[in-house]
Amino acid sequence: MFSLIGFYSLIFGLLFSFLIVFFAIKNFRDTNILDNKIISLTFFQLFFVIVSFLGLIVSFINSDFSNETVFNHSHTTKPLFYKISGTWGNHEGSLLLWLLVLTLFIFIFLLRSKDQTKQYRTLTLLFQQIIIIGFFIFIIKTSNPFNHIFPIPREGMGLNPILQDPALAIHPPILYLGYVGSSIIFSSTLAATSLDYISREWAKHIKKWVLVSWIFLTLGILLGSIWAYYELGWGGFWFWDPVENVSLMPWLALTTLFHCILVLEKRLILTSWVIILSISTFALSMCGTFLVRSGILNSVHTFANDPDRGLFILIFLFCLIFLALFIFFFFHKVQNKDANSFFWLSKETSILINNWFMMYFLSVVLIGTVYPIFLEVLSSERISVGPPFYNKLIIPLLTPFLFAMAIGPKLKWIKSNLENKLHLIIFFIISLFLSISITQNLNSGFLINTVLITSAFYLFFITLRDFVINKFKNLSQTIAHFGFSLLILSILLNNIFSTEIITNLKIGETFRSEKFNISFEKIEQQNKQNFRSITGKFNIKNSNGTNVVLNPELRIYNQPNIVTSEADIKSNIFTDKFMTMNLVQNQEYFNIRYQVKPFMIWIWISVMLISFGGIVTFFKKKYEK
Amino acid sequence: MKNKFFLVFIIVIFIVIFFIFYKGLQNSNIYTPDTNVKKNVPIFEAKLFDSSQIIKSKNLFNKNNFYLFNVWASWCIPCKDEHPFLMKLNKNKNIVLIGLNYKDSVLNAKNFLNKYNNPYEIIIQDIDGTIGIEWGAYGVPETFIINKDKIIKRIIGPLNEKSFSEIKEIIE
Numbered sequence: 001m002f003s004l005i006g007f008y009s010l011i012f013g014l015l016f017s018f019l020i021v022f023f024a025i026k027n028f029r030d031t032n033i034l035d036n037k038i039i040s041l042t043f044f045q046l047f048f049v050i051v052s053f054l055g056l057i058v059s060f061i062n063s064d065f066s067n068e069t070v071f072n073h074s075h076t077t078k079p080l081f082y083k084i085s086g087t088w089g090n091h092e093g094s095l096l097l098w099l100l101v102l103t104l105f106i107f108i109f110l111l112r113s114k115d116q117t118k119q120y121r122t123l124t125l126l127f128q129q130i131i132i133i134g135f136f137i138f139i140i141k142t143s144n145p146f147n148h149i150f151p152i153p154r155e156g157m158g159l160n161p162i163l164q165d166p167a168l169a170i171h172p173p174i175l176y177l178g179y180v181g182s183s184i185i186f187s188s189t190l191a192a193t194s195l196d197y198i199s200r201e202w203a204k205h206i207k208k209w210v211l212v213s214w215i216f217l218t219l220g221i222l223l224g225s226i227w228a229y230y231e232l233g234w235g236g237f238w239f240w241d242p243v244e245n246v247s248l249m250p251w252l253a254l255t256t257l258f259h260c261i262l263v264l265e266k267r268l269i270l271t272s273w274v275i276i277l278s279i280s281t282f283a284l285s286m287c288g289t290f291l292v293r294s295g296i297l298n299s300v301h302t303f304a305n306d307p308d309r310g311l312f313i314l315i316f317l318f319c320l321i322f323l324a325l326f327i328f329f330f331f332h333k334v335q336n337k338d339a340n341s342f343f344w345l346s347k348e349t350s351i352l353i354n355n356w357f358m359m360y361f362l363s364v365v366l367i368g369t370v371y372p373i374f375l376e377v378l379s380s381e382r383i384s385v386g387p388p389f390y391n392k393l394i395i396p397l398l399t400p401f402l403f404a405m406a407i408g409p410k411l412k413w414i415k416s417n418l419e420n421k422l423h424l425i426i427f428f429i430i431s432l433f434l435s436i437s438i439t440q441n442l443n444s445g446f447l448i449n450t451v452l453i454t455s456a457f458y459l460f461f462i463t464l465r466d467f468v469i470n471k472f473k474n475l476s477q478t479i480a481h482f483g484f485s486l487l488i489l490s491i492l493l494n495n496i497f498s499t500e501i502i503t504n505l506k507i508g509e510t511f512r513s514e515k516f517n518i519s520f521e522k523i524e525q526q527n528k529q530n531f532r533s534i535t536g537k538f539n540i541k542n543s544n545g546t547n548v549v550l551n552p553e554l555r556i557y558n559q560p561n562i563v564t565s566e567a568d569i570k571s572n573i574f575t576d577k578f579m580t581m582n583l584v585q586n587q588e589y590f591n592i593r594y595q596v597k598p599f600m601i602w603i604w605i606s607v608m609l610i611s612f613g614g615i616v617t618f619f620k621k622k623y624e625k
Numbered sequence: 626m627k628n629k630f631f632l633v634f635i636i637v638i639f640i641v642i643f644f645i646f647y648k649g650l651q652n653s654n655i656y657t658p659d660t661n662v663k664k665n666v667p668i669f670e671a672k673l674f675d676s677s678q679i680i681k682s683k684n685l686f687n688k689n690n691f692y693l694f695n696v697w698a699s700w701c702i703p704c705k706d707e708h709p710f711l712m713k714l715n716k717n718k719n720i721v722l723i724g725l726n727y728k729d730s731v732l733n734a735k736n737f738l739n740k741y742n743n744p745y746e747i748i749i750q751d752i753d754g755t756i757g758i759e760w761g762a763y764g765v766p767e768t769f770i771i772n773k774d775k776i777i778k779r780i781i782g783p784l785n786e787k788s789f790s791e792i793k794e795i796i797e
Contacts, residue, residue, distance in 0.1 A: 290646075310650045318643050322636070329632045377648045 003067045006055025007146035009048040013103070014136040016045035021129050024122050034118045038125065039110050045132075046103040053100050056145050057087050065156050068147035069093060075158035077530040077558065085169030086159045091309075092145035094172055098289075099135050101173075101180040102128070109184055109209070116205060120191050127187035130323075134316045142309045161531065161557040161564045167227040175220030175247060179285040181213025182250060185257070186282035189275055190324060194331045198274065203265040210261055211614050214254045218611040221247050226604060230567045237603060240390045245369045246288030249362055253281040256358040263348045266413050270348075273355065275332060279324040286317045291369070343415045350408030357401045364393045396448065398488065402455035405481060406462040409474070423465065431457035442496065453492055459485035476620070480613025486606035490599040497598045504589040511592070517541045518594060531557040536581050536590065550594075552581040576600035666774050667759040674726055674748035675735065685747065691720040691796045692771040695745070696757060698729040699737035701765040707783035711744035714789075719796040720770075724748040727757055727765050770795060 020041045027035045056069070060083050065071045073090040074083055087093045106128040113121050139145070162168075185206060192202050224247065229237045238244060257277035260270045290313040342349045368385040375381055407424065435453035439446055463482035470478065501518070503511050510519040521537040534554040541547055553566040563583065570577045575598045582591040669682045686692055693714060697704045715722055724745035726734050731750075751757055760769065763781050770778035770792060778795060780788045 311647070314643065314646050314650070318639065321639060325632070325635060325639075329628065373649045374645055377645050 002055045002058040003146040006052040009052035013045050013048040016041055017129050017133045024126050028122045032118060034121050042107050042110055046107045049100050049103045053096055056093055057084060060087050066148055066152040068149050069145045071153050071156050073159050074156040079529060082164045088172050089159055089163045092143045095139050095143055096145055097176055098180060101176050102132050102183060105184050119195055120197055123191035124187045127190045131183050138312050142312055161562050162231055165227055165231055167223050171223040174216055174223060178213045178217025178220050182281045182285050184209050185278045189278035190327050193275055194327050198271045200265050200268055203261050207261050210258050211617055214258055215611045215614040217251050222607045230569055240387050242369050243292055245365050246291055249365055250281050250284040252358050252362040253277055253284055256355050257281055259351045263351055275328055283321055290314055290317055345416045347411045347413050350404050350411060354401060354404050361394055399451050399455045402459045406459040427461045428458055456485055456489040460489060476613045476616040479616060480610050483606045483609030483613060490602035493599050494597055499596045501594045503592055505592050506588045515543050531555040548577055550579040552579045554581060571601050664776050666771055669756050669759045671749040671756055674750050686771055686774055693720050693722045694769040694771055696725045696727050696762050696765050696767040698727045698765050699733040703783040704766045707766055708741050710784040710789045715744040721746050725751050727751050728754050
């Protein structure tokens with residue numbers, strides 16, 4: 001019943017797309033003001049997509065197993081919260097969510113761009129409708145969430161237990177807001193390019209959209225990372241997994257784009273950068289969807305594998321890319337050449353330098369992610385690219401990047417000089433001493449760690465000083481850059497000072513080491529709604545006399561029958577104590593992994609600070625003098 | 626002029642990328658490690674079960690005959706399930722059964738054989754699991770069928786009715 005409503009709403013939504021395109025083209029030619037009819041049509045389209053989405057949610061809540069998607073991804077014993085989040089925890093539902101956000105954003109865009117010209121608004125709408133139509137057809141043709149099955153099964157297959165988690169329940173919607181937000185930037189850039197409207201006013205207007213997508217993307221990545229940390233039980237927060245990489249790439253492009261737009265707003269230069277980055281951000285988001293959804297990649301993320309779907313997204317993606325390239329090459333006019341000069345010491349030069357660094361990081365991640373596919377196709381050799389590749393190529397270049405990030409914001413636009421910059425040198429010396437005092441006892445990697453920590457501390461102190469001296473001027477930038485320095489600092493310290501113990505213990509046994517003793521005291525079993533839980537009680541005695549009790553858990557889910565291990569993490573502001581427990585086949589032993597990870601919580605806090613820096617912009621009337 | 630060249634260049638690159646992705650879609654992405662089928666029997670030395678005699682692999686498979694090489698252990702529960710099939714194969718004249726006692730204690734293994742009967746003609750010992758590595762075994766139990774020094778079939782996990790009849794087909 002609700003499935004039927006959902007399906008017909010989808011068809012209606014698609015029909016509205018054609019209506020919108022028709023009226024928009026008519027309107028584009030004939031009148032000077034944007035017809036209100038178009039806005040109402042857009043609203044109706046959004047309405048139908050919402051109805052369709054609600055139809056799917058209701059089918060999930062009612063456990064309506066006549067719907068194939070519900071049958072494949074739900075189960076009657078699942079808690080209500082996960083029944084709802086199961087809606088977007090699968091391929092079909094998540095694409096419906098994509099579509100929902102696409103239509104939602106274009107509607108908001110039309111409402112919020114009243115001060116822009118009619119042509120620009122209509123053209124943006126048209127480009128956005130091309131994307132929307134593509135997704136409508138994709139969903140209806142290859143991944144209809146409302147497929148009927150008969151006879152109706154009595155019970156569903158259940159949602160993959162590792163997806164039954166609060167952080168992961170909201171991770172896809174947040175990430176999608178970021179991904180799809182880039183579609184508005186894409187359409188708007190294409191519209192502005194074809195109308196030759198790449199200007200300061202445009203930069204000011206689109207900047208908000210860039211920031212919104214950027215904030216959501218940052219938070220989305222953070223949530224995914226937090227989830228991986230405590231659910232996957234590897235004790236890390238970033239694995240350079242292809243699916244993580246495809247969310248990082250648009251983020252890098254978007255961050256660069258944002259800085260370019262700041263320059264564009266001030267000086268009307270870097271227009272080609274802005275256009276290309278807008279296109280690549282969206283192309284990378286789509287490419288991410290392609291790589292994840294087609295199953296072309298192997299990854300810890302288990303998603304639907306279907307070559308037909310992959311082929312559709314692939315063709316669609318390349319059509320969009322070619323359209324964008326066509327517009328860029330034939331409509332983009334390079335602005336007056338003499339304005340394109342850069343004085344070596346100026347804010348825009350430092351932004352440009354860091355843009356190149358960002359592009360470098362982006363290409364490293366891109367190559368690491370797609371090279372295995374290329375190699376396999378060309379030579380049928382299979383390789384997997386792991387953390388060492390990324391660490392070796394990215395980490396050393398972070399140092400100049402951080403320095404430029406520290407000094408850049410202090411410089412003036414157009415031309416700057418180096419008077420009165422004594423504190424820059426003093427802070428450098430302080431950072432150097434601090435980092436040597438931290439790294440002096442290290443056995444390996446002394447030099448590289450010292451250099452890295454110095455640069456991170458340098459940015460840290462300089463942004464901290466900005467807080468004190470500038471008060472609320474450039475607050476958002478200071479917060480974001482401060483957050484970034486904190487992030488790098490915590491990652492570095494976390495990496496250097498983590499300890500890990502992996503051992504097999506049975507009940508009553510104690511593991512002894514210099515720093516701590518781990519005693520396995522007992523296990524408790526409990527039956528929960530859709531899983532059986534086995535909780536171990538471990539008492540850890542540290543050499544300094546403190547005691548910690550950790551209770552890692554094993555969950556044996558009934559449907560599908562999967563064992564997951566829930567880490568127990570005790571966090572405080574200095575360290576995280578992390579423990580997971582795993583069954584050893586046919587034995588009374590449990591495999592224990594115990595980690596002490598310093599400054600873990602600061603990684604999360606710093607990413608939140610970074611996105612908070614973005615949010616602050618919206619509460620300030622006048623951004624940056 | 627320069628611009629046009631650039632455009633063509635980029636379009637060509639994107640078309641190449643498109644085709645590589647397109648080809649990549651056709652490939653199955655289910656990873657199965659190379660099975661040792663049609664490969665030569667690895668060369669190794671091993672201790673015979675319950676004796677100090679060392680035997681070389683080339684002396685083990687020296688005849689023009691079918692061999693069944695079975696990885697087993699007394700602590701392995703599925704090994705008990707496949708045991709009746711091994712006993713049946715033991716009666717067949719066309720095949721010689723060789724057992725690899727994997728990471729096991731001699732005493733437990735002896736008890737196991739006394740309790741369920743010994744299906745093997747020769748048993749070799751692999752206390753530290755190195756011979757298992759030579760063979761590329763996934764775990765216990767695992768069965769290799771060998772003819773003329775080549776592995777012609779491999780069964781991961783316990784034997785069942787299906788694999789049993791497949792083996793019979795091969796050897797008859």
